[in-house]
Amino acid sequence: MSVVLSDLSFSFPNGRVVLSGLNAAFGPGRTGLIGVNGSGKSTLLRLITGELRPASGSVTVTGEVGYLPQDLTLDTGASVASLLGIAVAMDAIAAIEAGDVRPELFDAVGDDWDVADRAQAWLSRLGLGHVGLDDRVGRLSGGEAVLT
Structure with a gap:
């Protein structure tokens, strides 16, 4: 292409x-x-x-050109972590850190103990260091939402 x-x-x-x-x-x-x-x-x-x-x-x-428009329909109430697909692991880590030792929580985390740090680093590389993983998607501009 x-x-x-x-x-x-x-x-x-x-x-x-x-x-x-x-x-x-x-x-x-x-x-x-x-x-x-x-x-x-x-x-x-x-x-x-x-x-x-x-x-x-x-x-x-x-060849073919792929184009992802900014007018996606996203759940504006969802967190950035949810949009990135890491909310379950982050919630499991928070529960474990609070003392919950259920095996399913450890299964949800797997090897992703640093998932929040890695996600925040990627956001920073994309020029979105000001966006928090707990921020709501509705707070982001169309371009920011597409980047995440």
């Missing part, structure tokens, strides 16, 4: 220029886009997938 952007430009109907003269190439493997809110990341992905048409320039895609 590859994506080549040649002199790509795009403006919204209201005249707001989002991209102008962009040249880039992405080879096989995962590629991430990082930027502040409103900088054009989602618009660029919509151009690459063909959902939008450029004002000028071209997008050439060889």
Whole structure:
């Protein structure tokens, strides 16, 4: 899979220029886009997938492109730990630390005694160090929720 952007430009109907003269190439493997809110990341992905048409320039895609939109339906009341799939292990660790020695709790933890530290480290690497594992998903922006 590859994506080549040649002199790509795009403006919204209201005249707001989002991209102008962009040249880039992405080879096989995962590629991430990082930027502040409103900088054009989602618009660029919509151009690459063909959902939008450029004002000028071209997008050439060889192979298949995967795109995970930000409008996912998530349980806004769920914790970040739940979204990451680590809430059960974290709850089991908390119960064990409080003195509960039921075998099923140890089974739930397995070898993941440092799961919270590892998850928080990954959040930090993604620029989400300010997000806590107990935070509710509804507190996150769409981009933050997708990253988690």
